[in-house]
Amino acid sequence: MSSSNLAVLNALDTARTQWYHATAVIIAGMGFFTDAYDLFCISAVSKLLGRLYYYDPTTGTPGKLPTNVNNAVTGVALVGTLSGQLVFGWLGDKMGRKNVYGLTLIIMAICAIGSGISFGSSAKSVIGTLCFFRFWLGFGIGGDYPLSATIMSEYANKKTRGKFIAAVFAMQGVGIIFAGLVSLILSGIFLAGYRAVPFSRDPILSTQPQADFLWRIVLMLGALPAILTYYWRTKMPETGRYTALIEGNAKKAAVDMGRVLDIDIQDEPDKLSEIKASNSYQLLSREFFDRHGYHLIGTMSTWFLLDIAFYSQNLTQKDIFPAMGLTKPAVDVSALEEVYETSLAMFIVALLGTFPGYWFTVFYIESLGRFFIQLMGFIMMSAFMLIMGIFYEDLKEHKKWLFALLYGLTFFFANFGPNSTTFVLPAELFPTRLRSTCHAFSAAAGKAGAMIGAFVVQSYTVDENVKKIKYALLTLSFTNMLGVCFTFFLSETKGKSLEEISGEDGGRNSTSTAARRLASWQGQHREVI
Template identity: 25%
Template structure:
C-alpha cells in the first residue's frame, strides 16, 4: 500500500484535532487583524478627518496586499513547503500590524496595511492546503469548515478588543495587541508537521514514511504489514519542473479555475464590502460608536453557528448545495438589512447575513484546494484567493462612493444581493461536486 493511501486510511484521531487547533489559531489571528481595522476606521475617520473614499481605500490597500501575498505565498508553499511559509507569513503580518499602531499619517498607515495584507494573503491558502492534505476524505469538508470557523472567533476577539480597548486606550493599542500572534510561531514550529503530499512530491520519501508511521501508531493502526511504497497516481506528473501559471488553464483545470475565480471574486467582494464598512455604516446611520460595537459584536456571534451548520451539511449534502444555498440566503438577508428599519430588524437581518455568509466561506476554503493536484494545490488556491482579493479591493472603495448618495445604504446592499445571487447560480450550474472523494481521485 502506498504512503498516500496509508495516510488517507488513518482514522480521525487526536492528531487531526491538534492540527486543526494549531492551524486554526493562525486563522483566528488573521481574522482578528482584519476585524480590528473595521472597528478602527470610524474612530480614525473622526480623528484624522478622513473622507469616505479615503476610508474605503484603507480597506482596499490591505486587500491589494492580500492578492499579491496569496500568489507569492502559494507559489512559495509549493516550492519550499507549507510549514515554513505558514510561519513566515504569520510573523510578517503580526509585525506589520504592530507598525500600524505607530502610523503617523494616512500614507504611512496605507503602507503598513499593505504589508499586513501581504502576510495575511500568504498564510490563508497555505493553512487551508495543509489541513486539506492531512484530513481523511470522508471528513475533509468538516475539518476545513471548522478551520474556517476560527475566523469567526477571531472577528469576535476583534470586536471585544475594540469594545473594551479603543474607547479607553485608543486605536493604537488595538493594533499593538494584534502584533502578539508573532509569538505563536514557536508553537507552529514544534507542533505542525510538513505535508506528506508535499514531501512525497519532492522526493523526500523517508521523512514522509516516518511521519505516517508515527500517525498510525498514535491512531492505533497496525502498519507492520504495510510495505513502504513511495509512489502515487496523484504525483505521476510531478517532475520537479517549474510551476507555471498556464497549468491552471489546461483542459484538465480550466473549467475549475474559472468557477473558482468567480466564486472567490464574488464572495470576497461581498464580504469585505459589507463587513469592512459595517461599523462605519452604522455610525453614519446615527448609532453611537459604543452601540455600534455592541450590534456588530452580536452579529459576529452569529458567524459561529453559521460555520458549524455548514460543517454539518458539507459532507452530507455536498459542497455545491451547501455553498449555493448559503450564498443565496446571505443575499436575501443582505437585501432586507439594506432596507434599514428598527434596531431589532437590523440585528436580525445582520445576524442572518453574517450566519450564511461566513458559512459559505467555510465551504469555499474546503472546495478550492480539492480541485488541484499536490504540485500546484497551494499555487492554484493562492491564485483563486488573489482574484478574490481584487474583488475585495474594489468593494470598500465602491461602497465609499455609493454610501454618500441618497438612499446609499439601500443601493449598496441591493448590489451585494445581486452579486451573491449570481455566484450562487454559477456554483449550482457549473460547480463540480467533490464530496467524499480522495484528493488524487478529484485532481485527475
C-alpha cells in the same frame, strides 16, 4: 480507496480522527483567528481616526476620514493580502508548505505592532505610516490562506476533511468576534476613567486624549496570537503528500506520516515514480485546462463574487449601524463612546450572525456537501439583500430591529455558505503540486472582490446616503445571484480522496462539473441533430 494510490496516502485518507488532527486545526486556525482580527479590527476604530486627525473647525462637527482616506485605511490590507496569497501560494508548491508557514506569522506580528506605533507629525504622515504597515500586514495574512488550507487538506482523512478545513476557516469568525470584543473592553476601560468629565458637544473636547492610545493598542494586540502560534508551526512536519508527490521522497513521507499516525507504512518508490510520470502536466497547459479548467474558473469566480458582498458588509458596518439604530449619531457621543457603541454592535452581529454560520458549515459540510451549502448560501444572501435594498427606507425608519435581523442573516448564510466553501473547495479540487498555487489564485480573486467592496461599495455607504445604500444592497444581491450561476462550474468532493478528485491516482479527475456535463450533453445533442 484507490488501489493504485500510495500506501502513505491511503493511510492518511483512512486514518481515524486523532489528536494530531485537532492539533493541526488549532495551529492553522490560530493563523486565521489572527487574520480576521487584524483585517476587521480597523472597522471598530476607523471613525476614531477621523475624529483624531481630520477635525475641521469650520464645520463644527466631529472629524471624519475623507472617503479616499477611509478606503485606503480599511482597504490597503486587502491589497497586501492579494499579493501575499499569490507569492506564498507559489512558494508553498515550490519550497514546501512547512518551510514558509512560519514566515507569514513573523510578518503579521511585526506589522501589527508597526501599525499601532504609526508615527508622524501630521495626519498625512500618521495615516501614511499606518497604511504602509497594514499593506505588509495583509501580505503576511495572504500567505495564511493557501498554506493553511493546503496543509489541513493534506493532513486530513477523506471522511472528515471538509470538517477540518472548515474548522480552520471558522476561526475567522472567532477573530471577528474578538476584534469587536477587544475594542469594546478597551474603550469601556478608558471610558470608566473618563466618566467624571461631563460630555461636551464641542468636537475637540469630545475627543478624549486617551483615544489616541486606544486605536494603537487595539491594532498592536493582533501580534499576540501570531507570536504564540509561531513555535508550534515550526514543529509541524511537512505534509506526506508534498514529500511524496512533489519532492519524490517516498521513504521520508512514509517515515514522517508513520510517526504522526503511529503505524508502519510502506514507502513504495516504484509506484511513486509511476504516479509522478503520469501527472507531469504544467499549470499553463491544455491538459490542466481539460482536467481542471472549469474548476479553476468556478473557484476564482465564486470567491470573487462572494467577497464583494462579504467585505462590503464587514467594512461598512460602522456606517450601517446608525441606520439600524444600533449606534447613536456622532454628534451625540464622545469619541470613546462612539468606539464603544460601534464595537458592541460589531460584537453582537458577529456573535449572533457571523459566528454560528461558520460552525453550521463545520457540522453539516460532510452530510449536505460543499455544492449544496454554497448554492444555498448564495441564494439566501441574495434574497435578504434584495429585501433590505427594496424596503431600505421603511426598515431604516420604522423597523430597525427587523433590519438588524435581516442584516445578521446575510452574515449567517455567508458563512453557512460560500464564505466557508470557497475556502474548502480549492484545497481539494487540484493536484498536489499545483494545489497551493490554485488555492492562491482563487483566494486572490476573492481579495480582488474584497477590494471592490472596500474601494467602490464603501464609497456608496460612507456618507450614509439612503439612495446610495439602497443601490449598494441591490447590486450586492445581483452579485450573489451570479455566484449561484458560477457554482455550477464546481464539483462535489465529499467522501473522496484528494488523488481520486484530481486524477492523480492514475485516472482522470472523477468530479465532473454541471457546466462540463451540460457541454457534453450539448455535443451529443448536436450529433443527434
